[in-house]
Amino acid sequence: MAELRFPDGFLWGTATASYQVEGAVREDGRGESIWDRFSHTPGKTFEGQTGDVACDHYHRYPEDVEHMARMGMNAYRFSVAWPRIFPEGKGPVNQKGLDFYRRLVDALQGRHIQPCLTLYHWDLPQALQEKGGWDNRDTGRYFAEYAHTLYQALGDRVPLWITLNEPWVAAILGHAFGQHAPGFGDFPLAMRVVHHLLLAHGWAVEAFRHDGPRRAQIGITLNLSPVEPATGKEADGQAADLADRFTNRLFLDPIFRGAYPELPDLMRSALPQATPEEMERISTPVDFLGVNYYTRQVVEADPQGLYGVGMVPARGDLTEMGWEVYPQGLYDLLIRVHREYHPQAVYVTENGAAFADEIQDGEVDDPRRIAYVREHLSRAHAAIGAGVPLKGYFYWSLMDNFEWAFGYSKRFGLLYVVPGSLERVWKRSARWYAQVAQANAVPL
């Protein structure tokens, strides 16, 4: 039977994030996060849904790890909730919070599943937000201390560390568009947050280099998407170039080249004046790049659009998020990042799709998700063949969970989570993905 074999040692995993799956928001000394505050603010999330209970992963993690083991996973990407470790963002460590992640890592190791730990997946302690949040550079210093605390506590048992998840989303959706916590609509603020998040990343990497775990590796996860012009018109090409600078290169260039890309004056002037020393910190070398890929962007010149850029509505095969299913974009993106930024290693730290999954007689048949993953894995395989040092793939997500402002209305999981009981039910895609992981090959 035809199949695409992946390199020996390739990581097959799934990804989650603390606020989206854990619940137990008041348990064992956890402090409030900006997402607790945001989701409890009327009108911010679908039907006012919150992460108060979520998937109750805080208590059900042994069962969830068991599901991963049965799926033949050899890796699992999760995030640590900063407010569990430092309820006020800094100060005395909350040992009970740390103990939860020690238990989780122990359970993973017990089943030979490599932990991939994300330090920040958007749940900033509310106490720090009250001191300015990411608009205050001190927050980045506290982040580096938080990171250092985790290096000490878990460093010898966690091989892969990620500083930030999708800093573009945290900065822009959270501070310019207001769709995410903390919910500001202030573009200059958002650009200051871009710079302060990058500084936080650099400081955390330096702390890792100074006295972090020796054998482990550290990187950052960026949401990246190829940007294509709607037509061959010069104006559309310029719009695509600008959109690429504002979404992809805004982070890729500082991290891998030590300098921001050229930006339009208004955008550029909103960025703090970065000193060469700061750009050195930001571009402290990383061991790998995490790529979160979902879809491509198609743009056109639009005088009404932000900076004259208009997003062309996606057409064709769409997911429940309205995102175009476009597997070729994963290949194009991996090749571009490899050729232009030369990361030592790359992981697809998120790729997945929400579809209108229905449970019937305890079964969830999700052929579109199987097709989605098969097509994207075939492009990942082609990228490896073209020389991209791709070392692993984490499907988003292990299970249906809190999809931010969409609440629980969007199901990305390989495991269906039954509302109320929170019972996990394998979708057909879970069984398909298990075969891929166990064979280290994609059947065609």
Ligand SMILES: OC[C@H]1NNC[C@@H](O)[C@@H]1O
């Ligand atoms: O929208 C799906 C995912 N995208 N990346 C960040 C995750 O937190 C989201 O659930």
Ligand SMILES: [Ca+2]
């Ligand atoms: Ca440098």
